[in-house]
Amino acid sequence: MSVVRPLLAAALLATALTLSPGPPALAGPAAAPGLRASAAHADAAPLEDYAAYEPPVRCSPRDRRGTKALARWTVRRFGGGWGGISRSCGATPSEHSEGRAFDWTVDVRRAADRRRVRALLDALFAPDAAGNPAARARRMGVMYVIWDDTTWSSWRRFAPAPYLNAACPSKRECSRTLRHRDHVHISLTRAGARGRLSWYIGRV
Template sequence: MNHTALSRHRSTRGMLSLLLATLAALSLVWCVAPAANAGGVGAPPVPAAPTGLPADIERLSPYVPGIACDMRDRTGTVRLAQLIKTTYGNTYGLARSCTAATKPSEHFDGRAVDTFFNVRDAAQRTNANALISWLLATDKAGNPYANARRLGVMYILWNNKMWSSYRISEGWRPYSTCATTPTTAYDTTCHRDHIHISLSWEGAMGRTSFWSKQVAPVDWGPCRLPDLNWSIGWSAPNPDRCPSYPVVTAPAGASALLKEMVPRSGMVLRPGMSGPAVKTLQKVIGVSATGSFLSTTTTRLKAWQTAHHLPATGITWPATWRAMLAANGMRR
């Protein structure tokens, strides 16, 4: 073989090798790519959307903070959690005990879902991302964030980041300092082992169009009173935005007990509850601070209410909180 022929042969072999390598790479991409696209062959599942949805759609939810200690599971919250579980087979958590808290949360009034996916598991991470993509996708009618709007999603926390319907121009933004705490010790705090979804009141109550087939108006929920830090629980839809008040703080020179009381002021405590807030109540009314709201506490609270010219309900409604605060040196 002469020099020219040999050069042509080598060139042909090189081109053939490059072509085969390119085909192999394309084959790998073809095999892997569909898993990133919900609805494709081999794609991760997404929840089933209902039929018969109206042409109209809810607007993006405004921010309606949690302000009550009212640990009831809400219809829409439960249905969303079960929809996700049906799709992915994972577990979830809903309402949490609030009596140890000093700041409200949507978990404390039944408006939050923690659905468990672990970002460190490739399959779970893929499913979590598919769920979020489904929530925030534009529908066939051109409505952005369509499923999130029809479900009343207010914000999502996942894998160090936060998406909120009321700060939509920011997209996904860093959550707290999670980018600087990559160890497993911070996986729960930084939502790397679960997705947190907080709902509007209309979403939590199951009144949004995803469930009802009717577009729901904004429900602003119960409003906090200016002199107490917690509100009573939800009782009826509220079409009016609640006033915003500064956090109530204990005055200078307050007793240790008053300092305990003020952050929990307004929290509706009733028989059957337990935790630090119940201990605080027991100290105020003069019974053993066991932390359990049982018959002795109920009887003593009713007697305390009667002595202070209040209805003997055995429940710490706002009037009872005001009287307890005043009795311990709080001035309005």
């Protein structure tokens, strides 16, 4: 009897382990291929045209889900800091007051940050596999980007152009922040901010 009982117990344990459905944690890794498939589906969706300028018209400082997705992607992929999305409404209209602009904290005085910004711009404005220029920026609904006295606007096909804030008489009389030398500003269309364009498939 002393030998049979341990053998029986071992057999029952082996049967229980064989029939066990396994830990629910298996559902976690299984989600990753689905996300990759969604991203691939986004790339296969029809490519949006260059975004038209949509001026801010109301005070609604709430972080939009598309803007948050773009901000997370930027910081996770390129580093830098989270400078914020929404701001309280002031006298001057801003996409920040509609939750559709993201400030990415980087410093032009740091070589590593300059490389980060260059990598972001390359990622936004690179052609896709079919040769369509600025494909990712168009799928995101990027209206314009500002960094280091320069702006890249969708209505100019993202060609770089000199930038000077309206509040600055000249560069020398302008702060580093208004010159966008301590952050990158990214403004989105309303559809992009709401996550309703192709890049946001599987991300919002």
